[in-house]
Amino acid sequence: MERYNFKIIEAKWQKFWEKNEVFKTQLNKKKKKFYCLEMFPYPSGKIHMGHVRNYTIGDVLSRFKSLKGFNVLHPMGWDSFGMPAENAAKENKQDPKIWTENNIETMKNQLKQLGLSIDWNREISTCSEEYYKHQQKFFIEMFNKGLVYKKENYVNWDPVDQTVLANEQVIDGKGWRSGAVVERKKLSQWFFKISEFADELQNELDNLDEWPNKVKVMQQNWIGKSFGCEIDFDIVGDDKVKKIKCFTTRPDTLFGFSFLAISVDHPLSEFYRNDPNFIDFREKCSKSGTTEESIANAEKIGFKTNLLAINPLDKTLKVPVYFANFVLMDYGFGAVFGCPGHDQRDFDFAKKYKLEIKTVVKPLNEKDDFKVTNEAYPGPGVIINSKFLNGFNAPDESVIETIKILEEKKIGKKKINFRLKDWGVSRQRYWGCPIPIIYDENGSYKTVPEEQLPIKLPQNINLNTKGNPLSNTEEWRKIKVDGKTYYRETDTLDTFVDSSWYYLRFCSPKNKEEPFDNEEVKYWMPVDQYIGGVEHAILHLLYSRFFMRAISYQNNEFKLKEPFKGLFTQGMVCHETYKDQENNWRSPDEVTTKDGKNYFLKSDNSNKIFVGSSESMSKSKRNTIDPEKIINLYGADAVRFFILSDSPPEKDVQWSEQGMLSSYKFIQKLFVLNEKIKELNNQKKTVSSNELSKFINQYLNKIEKNLSNFHYNVIIANIYEAHSFLSQITKKNENYSNLITEYSKFLISILPVVPHLSSECLDKLKISTIDWPNVDEKFLIEENINIVVQFNGKKRGILSTKKDILEEDLVKEILKSKNFAKFLKENTIKKRFYVKNRLINFLI
RNA sequence: GCCCUCGUGGUGAAAUUGGUAGACACAAAGGACUUAAAAUCCUUGCCCUUUUGGGAGUGCCAGUUCGAGUCUGGCCGAGGGCACCA
Numbered sequence: 001m002e003r004y005n006f007k008i009i010e011a012k013w014q015k016f017w018e019k020n021e022v023f024k025t026q027l028n029k030k031k032k033k034f035y036c037l038e039m040f041p042y043p044s045g046k047i048h049m050g051h052v053r054n055y056t057i058g059d060v061l062s063r064f065k066s067l068k069g070f071n072v073l074h075p076m077g078w079d080s081f082g083m084p085a086e087n088a089a090k091e092n093k094q095d096p097k098i099w100t101e102n103n104i105e106t107m108k109n110q111l112k113q114l115g116l117s118i119d120w121n122r123e124i125s126t127c128s129e130e131y132y133k134h135q136q137k138f139f140i141e142m143f144n145k146g147l148v149y150k151k152e153n154y155v156n157w158d159p160v161d162q163t164v165l166a167n168e169q170v171i172d173g174k175g176w177r178s179g180a181v182v183e184r185k186k187l188s189q190w191f192f193k194i195s196e197f198a199d200e201l202q203n204e205l206d207n208l209d210e211w212p213n214k215v216k217v218m219q220q221n222w223i224g225k226s227f228g229c230e231i232d233f234d235i236v237g238d239d240k241v242k243k244i245k246c247f248t249t250r251p252d253t254l255f256g257f258s259f260l261a262i263s264v265d266h267p268l269s270e271f272y273r274n275d276p277n278f279i280d281f282r283e284k285c286s287k288s289g290t291t292e293e294s295i296a297n298a299e300k301i302g303f304k305t306n307l308l309a310i311n312p313l314d315k316t317l318k319v320p321v322y323f324a325n326f327v328l329m330d331y332g333f334g335a336v337f338g339c340p341g342h343d344q345r346d347f348d349f350a351k352k353y354k355l356e357i358k359t360v361v362k363p364l365n366e367k368d369d370f371k372v373t374n375e376a377y378p379g380p381g382v383i384i385n386s387k388f389l390n391g392f393n394a395p396d397e398s399v400i401e402t403i404k405i406l407e408e409k410k411i412g413k414k415k416i417n418f419r420l421k422d423w424g425v426s427r428q429r430y431w432g433c434p435i436p437i438i439y440d441e442n443g444s445y446k447t448v449p450e451e452q453l454p455i456k457l458p459q460n461i462n463l464n465t466k467g468n469p470l471s472n473t474e475e476w477r478k479i480k481v482d483g484k485t486y487y488r489e490t491d492t493l494d495t496f497v498d499s500s501w502y503y504l505r506f507c508s509p510k511n512k513e514e515p516f517d518n519e520e521v522k523y524w525m526p527v528d529q530y531i532g533g534v535e536h537a538i539l540h541l542l543y544s545r546f547f548m549r550a551i552s553y554q555n556n557e558f559k560l561k562e563p564f565k566g567l568f569t570q571g572m573v574c575h576e577t578y579k580d581q582e583n584n585w586r587s588p589d590e591v592t593t594k595d596g597k598n599y600f601l602k603s604d605n606s607n608k609i610f611v612g613s614s615e616s617m618s619k620s621k622r623n624t625i626d627p628e629k630i631i632n633l634y635g636a637d638a639v640r641f642f643i644l645s646d647s648p649p650e651k652d653v654q655w656s657e658q659g660m661l662s663s664y665k666f667i668q669k670l671f672v673l674n675e676k677i678k679e680l681n682n683q684k685k686t687v688s689s690n691e692l693s694k695f696i697n698q699y700l701n702k703i704e705k706n707l708s709n710f711h712y713n714v715i716i717a718n719i720y721e722a723h724s725f726l727s728q729i730t731k732k733n734e735n736y737s738n739l740i741t742e743y744s745k746f747l748i749s750i751l752p753v754v755p756h757l758s759s760e761c762l763d764k765l766k767i768s769t770i771d772w773p774n775v776d777e778k779f780l781i782e783e784n785i786n787i788v789v790q791f792n793g794k795k796r797g798i799l800s801t802k803k804d805i806l807e808e809d810l811v812k813e814i815l816k817s818k819n820f821a822k823f824l825k826e827n828t829i830k831k832r833f834y835v836k837n838r839l840i841n842f843l844i
Numbered sequence: 845g846c847c848c849u850c851g852u853g854g855u856g857a858a859a860u861u862g863g864u865a866g867a868c869a870c871a872a873a874g875g876a877c878u879u880a881a882a883a884u885c886c887u888u889g890c891c892c893u894u895u896u897g898g899g900a901g902u903g904c905c906a907g908u909u910c911g912a913g914u915c916u917g918g919c920c921g922a923g924g925g926c927a928c929c930a
Binding site: 343719786798 | 845849857864867910911
């Protein structure tokens with residue numbers, strides 16, 4: 001019997017698919033489209049197991065939809081601008097472009113080895129001029145629409161990467177890539193006005209019903225919509241200051257007002273800039289760290305001014321005004337009114353500076369003389385000690401009532417505030433998309449005239465300079481427009497801009513004039529299924545949602561808002577970690593075991609290895625498995641099969657050598673089964689097997705359901721079961737007249753998972769029409785069924801009987817059966833419950 | 845501190861959404877084949893009983909129900925997100 005040689009057969013089919021352009025996609029309005037997209041990779045050098053999992057999941061879906069008759073768009077590209085190329089270039093004195101292109105070449109070959117159904121005709125790379133020239137046009141378009149602006153402000157400065165980071169890119173006070181503690185620095189920066197769409201971005205999350213709830217909640221928190229009001233406080237004590245504006249969500253606690261706090265960056269700080277005590281104070285504020293603990297434990301400190309704020313609801317009450325370290329300038333108006341009784345921060349502050357703590361809300365279950373003592377009470381209740389507000393339910397009624405009063409008195413008005421801030425896109429980097437802006441000698445700026453586009457990155461420049469390499473290229477910086485000399489902007493765009501619209505480019509990747517073709521986009525968009533890691537839950541997905549809105553803003557042609565109809569976030573690939581006696585991380589390749597308990601170093605078996613917890617594969621912990629090695633060892637189908645088998649795709653999966661090996665063996669078994677059936681097929685046909693048709697149809701019914709719900713691990717179990725059934729039935733050595741028909745349905749059903757093997761087997765059996773098989777409903781009906789028999793809710797046995805048996809007949813049958821008689825004894829049946837064709841429960 | 849998610853064998857996990865808990869796989873133990881090993885195949889899996897059989901059992905405690913892994917309330921534990929957002 002022939003053995004399955006995956007090396008030859010996988011290469012054969014990959015060549016076949018490529019030569020026949022099987023995955024080439026074209027607009028076809030007669031067919032229903034399906035756009036399946038996985039997050040495109042950064043070309044860092046080689047693919048890793050995370051890619052294998054991500055792209056296998058997408059490929060299973062694409063191939064399934066294709067078999068179901070959809071016109072499937074399944075493209076791939078490269079998120080190829082970014083820091084690693086620049087760093088590698090510095091180290092190896094190699095052009096980032098060449099480094100990137102080499103990596104793309106390698107990774108593309110690796111992806112091809114996986115047998116993915118990708119339309120490589122649509123390949124794009126964000127660092128190519130063909131791509132980023134359109135991005136520059138977008139920038140200008142957005143600039144003209146007022147969605148881009150320049151502003152000097154404090155930025156998150158990454159001292160290692162020497163660049164600015166967006167708020168979203170700072171994690172626990174550290175740079176998301178470098179891990180360096182982020183510093184505050186004042187810089188002039190370009191911003192995208194994402195806040196323009198804050199409300200919409202928040203509201204329309206509700207309509208994304210094919211997104212994981214987790215991601216929607218994360219975005220919701222990030223956008224951070226809050227309802228409240230702004231209040232103007234009259235100020236006395238200095239003629240130069242008349243009013244201070246505050247934002248609050250709890251205006252109803254105004255009678256608990258005992259101080260007003262403003263940020264050290266508040267415009268009023270101007271009046272104190274020469275005051276040495278204030279300078280001292282500001283210094284102290286900036287020193288408090290940005291780490292998790294330091295913020296949580298940071299002491300509330302203040303600097304008392306000579307100003308007093310008047311309570312707008314009772315003008316006789318005046319309270320001091322402080323600069324305080326816990327007030328942020330970039331939220332609200334950089335000023336808050338302090339109500340120590342019902343806000344913990346205000347409480348801490350009041351304790352420290354011995355300010356009055358008034359109780360104006362009492363919890364529902366407390367007496368009327370309730371007093372805040374050890375901590376603030378921010379919860380719901382009833383307003384007290386507040387004159388005309390007394391008795392209102394807080395916060396629902398009381399907030400609305402207070403806003404009404406404030407609006408009537410023209411002291412304040414309803415206001416909705418967002419946590420979301422505009423997206424700073426300037427990066428002091430070489431390897432990114434140049435920003436199409438020019439400055440004249442006076443520093444005033446304008447967008448680059450259309451005919452001067454695109455702005456290409458200069459080549460062969462020195463990257464080993466301090467700061468931004470582009471600012472050191474005198475020649476490149478100068479540009480003549482209408483005979484006048486201008487200087488180019490030297491910052492480049494955040495690479496998240498590149499990935500904010502690539503899904504549109506895939507619709508018409510070859511269009512030279514336009515970033516995309518409207519006809520194509522109308523047909524293909526939105527992406528029906530987007531698949532990627534949950535780490536992009538906020539950054540990339542929010543930016544993309546913004547970008548679609550920015551394009552459709554003031555645009556009659558383009559009306560789409562949500563880029564991704566369905567989102568699926570897959571889990572990570574994990575592996576055990578190993579450390580040797582010297583506490584060094586060791587890779588799985590270096591480690592061996594004989595009994596599964598004691599591990600040793602392969603090269604030195606006196607060196608005991610300590611097995612650590614299983615963690616997501618990472619270079620730093622050296623617990624990675626190289627996909628290319630595994631593919632060479634076991635073949636692409638086996639790897640695809642294994643990566644889907646053990647855990648649901650949304651959860652982390654554990655890499656296991658044993659599991660991988662058994663998947664490989666199973667692939668062989670499937671081939672052996674195919675050989676056996678091929679043999680049987682040469683025999684004389686016998687009658688058809690009802691049992692076979694029944695099994696296959698029920699199997700198809702299950703697998704289709706599981707394919708549609710991403711229950712890919714269950715599919716693998718279904719395939720094992722089907723194989724086991726088919727092996728049993730072929731042992732009878734009968735060429736049933738329905739054998740090939742039914743078996744071929746099985747072969748087609750496994751094509752999305754193991755495309756090479758399936759194609760080969762189908763080919764060997766000379767089956768050429770390959771469509772997803774329809775389930776024949778008549779085989780789903782069981783004539784005989786098992787009914788669970790319970791007495792007092794306890795299972796006492798199973799009764800095999802005819803389907804749709806009448807309840808009375810069933811009861812008769814049970815009562816005359818010896819097996820059940822003993823449970824009855826002399827008891828009488830008080831009541832019974834019958835679930836048709838499933839279960840009967842007697843109460844005795 | 846606030847928000848979200850999840851707790852099922854030695855392990856990864858299934859379970860028609862309230863109706864046979866543990867499908868399928870990994871690991872383990874025992875057995876068959878073999879001179880032997882590898883490979884392959886079969887069996888077992890908590891407690892009591894020689895077996896037939898019976899009991900307990902889905903983090904813990906209650907509740908709803910004829911019936912709860914699934915629903916409700918409380919507690920415990922793990923993971924993730926946010927971080928002085930007024």
